[in-house]
Amino acid sequence: xxxxxxxxxxxxxxxxxxxxxxxxxxxxxxxxxxxxxxxxxxxxxxxxxxxxxxxxxxxxxxxxxxxxxxxxxxxxxxxxxxxxxxxxxxxxxxxxxxxxxxxxxxxxxxxxxxxxxxxxxxxxxxxxxxxxxxxxxxxxxxxxxxxxxxxxxxxxxxxxxxxxxxxxxxxxxxxxxxxxxxxxxxxxxxxxxxxxxxxxxxxxxxxxxxxxxxxxxxxxxxxxxxxxxxxxxxxxxxxxxxxxxxxxxxxxxxxxxxxxxxxxxxxxxxxxxxxxxxxxxxxxxxxxxxxxxxxxxxxxxxxxxxxxxxxxxxxxxxxxxxxxxxxxxxxxxxxxxxxxxxxxxxxxxxxxxxxxxxxxxxxxxxxxxxxxxxxxxxxxxxxxxxxxxxxxxxxxxxxxxxxxxxxxxxxxxxxxxxxxxxxxxxxxxxxxxxxxxxxxxxxxxxxxxxxxxxxxxxx
Amino acid sequence: xxxxxxxxxxxxxxxxxxxxxxxxxxxxxxxxxxxxxxxxxxxxxxxxxxxxxxxxxxxxxxxxxxxxxxxxxxxxxxxxxxxxxxxxxxxxxxxxxxxxxxxxxxxxxxxxxxxxxxxxxxxxxxxxxxxxxxxxxxxxxxxxxxxxxxxxxxxxxxxxxxxxxxxxxxxxxxxxxxxxxxxxxxxxxxxxxxxxxxxxxxxxxxxxxxxxxxxxxxxxxxxxxxxxxxxxxxxxxxxxxxxxxxxxxxxxxxxxxxxxxxxxxxxxxxxxxxxxxxxxxxxxxxxxxxxxxxxxxxxxxxxxxxxxxxxxxxxxxxxxxxxxxxxxxxxxxxxxxxxxxxxxxxxxxxxxxxxxxxxxxxxxxxxxxxxxxxxxxxxxxxxxxxxxxxxxxxxxxxxxxxxxxxxxxxxxxxxxxxxxxxxxxxxxxxxxxxxxxxxxxxxxxxxxxxxxxxxxxxx
Numbered sequence: 001x002x003x004x005x006x007x008x009x010x011x012x013x014x015x016x017x018x019x020x021x022x023x024x025x026x027x028x029x030x031x032x033x034x035x036x037x038x039x040x041x042x043x044x045x046x047x048x049x050x051x052x053x054x055x056x057x058x059x060x061x062x063x064x065x066x067x068x069x070x071x072x073x074x075x076x077x078x079x080x081x082x083x084x085x086x087x088x089x090x091x092x093x094x095x096x097x098x099x100x101x102x103x104x105x106x107x108x109x110x111x112x113x114x115x116x117x118x119x120x121x122x123x124x125x126x127x128x129x130x131x132x133x134x135x136x137x138x139x140x141x142x143x144x145x146x147x148x149x150x151x152x153x154x155x156x157x158x159x160x161x162x163x164x165x166x167x168x169x170x171x172x173x174x175x176x177x178x179x180x181x182x183x184x185x186x187x188x189x190x191x192x193x194x195x196x197x198x199x200x201x202x203x204x205x206x207x208x209x210x211x212x213x214x215x216x217x218x219x220x221x222x223x224x225x226x227x228x229x230x231x232x233x234x235x236x237x238x239x240x241x242x243x244x245x246x247x248x249x250x251x252x253x254x255x256x257x258x259x260x261x262x263x264x265x266x267x268x269x270x271x272x273x274x275x276x277x278x279x280x281x282x283x284x285x286x287x288x289x290x291x292x293x294x295x296x297x298x299x300x301x302x303x304x305x306x307x308x309x310x311x312x313x314x315x316x317x318x319x320x321x322x323x324x325x326x327x328x329x330x331x332x333x334x335x336x337x338x339x340x341x342x343x344x345x346x347x348x349x350x351x352x353x354x355x356x357x358x359x360x361x362x363x364x365x366x367x368x369x370x371x372x373x374x375x376x377x378x379x380x381x382x383x384x385x386x387x388x389x390x391x392x393x394x395x396x397x398x399x400x401x402x403x404x405x406x407x408x409x410x411x412x413x414x415x416x417x418x419x420x421x422x423x424x425x426x427x428x429x430x431x432x433x434x435x436x437x438x439x440x441x442x443x444x445x446x447x448x449x450x451x452x453x454x455x456x457x458x459x
Numbered sequence: 460x461x462x463x464x465x466x467x468x469x470x471x472x473x474x475x476x477x478x479x480x481x482x483x484x485x486x487x488x489x490x491x492x493x494x495x496x497x498x499x500x501x502x503x504x505x506x507x508x509x510x511x512x513x514x515x516x517x518x519x520x521x522x523x524x525x526x527x528x529x530x531x532x533x534x535x536x537x538x539x540x541x542x543x544x545x546x547x548x549x550x551x552x553x554x555x556x557x558x559x560x561x562x563x564x565x566x567x568x569x570x571x572x573x574x575x576x577x578x579x580x581x582x583x584x585x586x587x588x589x590x591x592x593x594x595x596x597x598x599x600x601x602x603x604x605x606x607x608x609x610x611x612x613x614x615x616x617x618x619x620x621x622x623x624x625x626x627x628x629x630x631x632x633x634x635x636x637x638x639x640x641x642x643x644x645x646x647x648x649x650x651x652x653x654x655x656x657x658x659x660x661x662x663x664x665x666x667x668x669x670x671x672x673x674x675x676x677x678x679x680x681x682x683x684x685x686x687x688x689x690x691x692x693x694x695x696x697x698x699x700x701x702x703x704x705x706x707x708x709x710x711x712x713x714x715x716x717x718x719x720x721x722x723x724x725x726x727x728x729x730x731x732x733x734x735x736x737x738x739x740x741x742x743x744x745x746x747x748x749x750x751x752x753x754x755x756x757x758x759x760x761x762x763x764x765x766x767x768x769x770x771x772x773x774x775x776x777x778x779x780x781x782x783x784x785x786x787x788x789x790x791x792x793x794x795x796x797x798x799x800x801x802x803x804x805x806x807x808x809x810x811x812x813x814x815x816x817x818x819x820x821x822x823x824x825x826x827x828x829x830x831x832x833x834x835x836x837x838x839x840x841x842x843x844x845x846x847x848x849x850x851x852x853x854x855x856x857x858x859x860x861x862x863x864x865x866x867x868x869x870x871x872x873x874x875x876x877x878x879x880x881x882x883x884x885x886x887x888x889x890x891x892x893x894x895x896x897x898x899x900x901x902x903x904x905x906x907x908x909x910x911x912x913x914x915x916x917x918x
Contacts, residue, residue: 100699100803147641156641158650159618174894180799181831182606182615182875184654185883185890186917187899191617191650195643215701240559242674242744285701286745340639344559372640416641424644431644435633440646442905446898458645 004040004084007056014049014090016041025065025079028072029132030423031333031381031392038065038079042086047165047173047204053086054202055171063455064169066198068109068140071132073336074421076144076197076457086202088139095205097122102210103162103179108139108203124210127154130417131325139203145195147417152239152371153246153283154211156417158194165205166193169448179207192443197419198454200447218246218283219291220314223303224274228252231276232347234301235370238280239343241297243290245371247281249321252350254357254365259320262327270320278303278370279321281314324367328380335379335392337400339407340416343373352406353377360399374416377403401427420458428458463499463543466515473508473549475500484524484538487531488591489882490792490840490851497524497538501545506624506632506663512545513661514630522914523628525657527568527599530591532795533880535603535656535916545661547598554664556581561669562621562638567598567662583669586613589876590784598662604654606876611698611830612705612742613670615876617653624664625652628907638666651902656878657913659906677705677742678750679773682762683733687711690735691806693760694829697739698802700756702749704830706740708780711809713816713824718779721786729779737762737829738780740773783826787839794838794851796859798866799875802832811865812836819858833875836862860886879917887917 008015016022022037039062042053057064067077067087079085091107094115098104099122106115112126112133119125128141129148136146142164147156154160163177177183177190193200225231231250238245251259253275263270278298282290291307298305308314328334341349346368353375357364368375379396404414404427414427429437441459445451467474475481476499484500485493498521501512516523526536526546538544550566553574557563558581565574571585571592578584587600588607595605601623606615613619622636636642636649652659684690690709697704710718712734722729737757741749750766757764767773787793800808805827812834816823827834838855863873863886873886888896900918904910 098801098803100695101801102699103801145643145647151641155618158647159614172894174892174898176891176895178799178872179801179870180833180872180875182610182799182828182833183872184604184874184876184878185872185887186879186895187658187902188604188617188650188654189895189898191647191653192902194650195647199646212699212701212703236559240561240671242671244671340637340641342557342560342562342638344557369641374639374641411638413637413639413642413644415643416639417643419643420645428644432635433633435631436635436645436648439633439648439905443646443651443902446901446905 003060008042008052011042011049011052014043014045016043025067025085028070028075028077030073030075030421031335032075032078032422034078034080036081038083038085040084042084043090044086044088045090047167050086050088050167050202050204051171051173053084054167054169057084057452058170058450061450061452063452065454066143066202068137068143069111069135071136071140072144072421073338073418074415074423076419076421076454078422088202088204089137091204094118097124099124101179104208104210106138106206106208108142108206109137112136112138112141119210120213123213125213126208127160127211128157138206142194142203142206143197144417144419147374149247149249149369152248152369153244158191160209161190161194161206162209163207164190164193164203166201166203168201169450169453177207181209197421197458199444199458200453214284216285216287217311218281218314219287220308220317221280221291221294221298221305222317222320223278223298223305225276225278225303226274228276228350229347230302231278232350232370234278234298234303236343236346237297237301238294239371243282243293245280246283247279248371249279250368250370251277251321251324252366254363255324255367258327258365259323262323262330272320277320279317321367328365328378332380332383335381335396337377337403338415338418339377339403339412340372340374341407341410341412345410345412346370346373348410349375349407353403356399356402356406360395362396362399373412404430422457425458462519467501467511470501470508470511473502473504475502484526484544487529487534487536489532489534489880490794491534491537491881493537493539495540497540497542497544499543501543502549503545503547504549506626509545509547509626509661509663510630510632512543513626513628516543516911517629517909520909520911522911524913525602525661527596528570528594530595530599531603531880532797532877533874533882535878535880535913537881547661547663548596550663553577556583558583560638563667563669565597565665565667567601567665568596571595571597571600578669579672582672584672585667586619586670587616597665601653601662601665602656603876603878606833608706608708608828611707611828612703617650619668620649620653620665621668622666623649623652623662625660625662627660628909628912636666640668656880656917658903658917659912673743675744675746676770677740677773678746679767679776680739680750680753680757680764681776681779682737682757682764684735684737684762685733687735687809688806689761690737691809691829693737693757693762695802695805696756696760697753698830702741702752704739705742706738707830708738709827709829710736710780710783711825713822714783714826717786717790717824718782721782721789731779736779738776780826787824787837791839791842794840794855796836796862797874797877798836798862798871799831799833800866800869800871804869804871805829805832807869808834808866812862815858815861815865819854821855821858832871863889881916884917
């Protein structure tokens, strides 16, 4: 500790040693809590702060955990005993907005929704749209290659980043990528950094590819189905129709049941009949016509559709989906899984979830980004005492393992958008195999030969 | 040679030793011709053929040049003395087309246009659209992260590939990526392979992300302007309007001049007045309305627009642009450059091209994918004798150097979509710097520790 105080003194108030503050770094939103608090926190305000911290850490062989707002769902940003946490949360300035080039240059700590509020003043928009956008940072979105509700139409984070500045493990600063949409000079390090979960370096600046805000108001449809198989089929037919929805979310029977109880407890009456609910939103100049085209498709597959008469009513329908996690959290600690399967395998994956739920006798309320086959099955655990480690009973891990295996069998992946972090590390080899693990570790060693960045996570 | 004949005997007719056939491998479409023919050619029919060839090469330390149709513009696939060329051109089967999951699984040797002809029967389409699509392979498109005319709206190759099978330098086979649109398990090796120009492995299978063919007919506008600055400004205003064109191509005065002469020599009359020509195409259900919206924009910036009354007339307008390279080639050997700048810098880059053209007293006819700031300035050299090395006079290289420096100064890149290969290698360090070069070489060494894949190219 003395060595930290001495050698990092020039960081001033950016160096945080307060035990209460350090204790908070043991957790993120995954439910995982580290066994002990990290050594210290550097709340960087500048690129130089990050470089200073990493030069210090590499000099002394101290492990470093990069962190943004701490909203990760896989334990990728939790600090543990003996580690130095370097947060870029306070580096939250917008350095440039160019409407002509449809790009913005930002520091990594800016909150996704705050950035988009500023961009909206210019008629612009950064498409990555994780459900956490009100609390997660752009840097975190980049570290996990975040997806979200809108990526069925607008792509994931990797498709919305042009260039990066990254501080390497030894404190050196590199710039990757271009201010241009195209550019093929050498290996694509920008793409490699996106989704690398803090293993290769700390992103300290990003040039983001923007879009124009779509014209007009989005139009929203809520549709009730008898069961999830019918709803999944409808999603599949819609996805292959000529209409490309911006949002397509599917809630299963367990999810609806929990929502009904939750809304009732809030004293609200929400009409949620049936065994599955499909929420579809179209946007752009043709939103209304496109929504009209979807109504007969939904009806022909047994759905009862409700077309929101205006944007405000549409927001009320979307609120049903947004209330899902609060509803779960009111019952305990939530372990959110994140499998993805080819879209056509969505009904099969729901059937597998049903089977696993019965076999292990655990309710697994599930919501899916149906347009891209990404499902979030949830386990609700008894709420733990504050600050204690996540207490996941072994049979829940077994059920989760079964889920992952089922997704892989169906041609899918164990994480669509949350990342591997600590929580999914033990299954990574099952998906990518030993040869690829070895290559990935080799790449990691090129960037971080001492193995100091986020040790013990992902690989 | 005996060792090749002996140890690769089981390849049968996939092993090619015919001197005439080997001689052809000294060149691609870049104009570069290697000093001597390679040792041998493996025209792989199967993944096992590729593995066999690479196991053999790594056993004996023989350099390997991966090759597709040989249409590259940077010399990335030319075979030289002592090298083994491994071609995947004959691995051209479509293994699967899934309309439900909007994906296709293909071998790398299939020609882009042939694939799209087959996909069209299912109402599907693979978006990467290099001008070479009638002759270039999907594997080559992946190796260079090919762009093209349509990527202003539909993105580059990296955004249209889900998964790869790759044979590594030592003959091992790995699978990267997913059949799902989302997936974040570990580092993104799929993205790393895309655009890696044969340095990291040989792609032997690709899972491609498809789109539905847009509804309706595309609508085409051709517009004449007084000079290229006005036309570039119009392109910029269109690009930031609410309309997103599928194609936006710009030809400068020199290009038009050559086209006029060429059409005349063909005995054709084509109306091409003015000092610059802008070609814009809209597509999708709203194509006609969108095109109408562009007409007043063009007029307000001094352009004289001609709206094609039907798709056939639109094709005639597009033919003007497609005739550009034949027109150049009729005058000599063409050296095509490929700089890209932020879109707002397009007028400035055209001014730089004008300046360099005057300073070096060389005509530099230029065409631009104006929607994404990608310019192809061309040098026409006296036609060389067949099979002799590209004879680029030093002052042409100097003019090209000036072009690259200008593009970098404007925040751009020295290659937007053709790749580095041999031809741009000497400028790569200027763009990405020594630290990044070192990291890229480190990654290369992880995949290819003996340095056998495409040695002397790119890095």
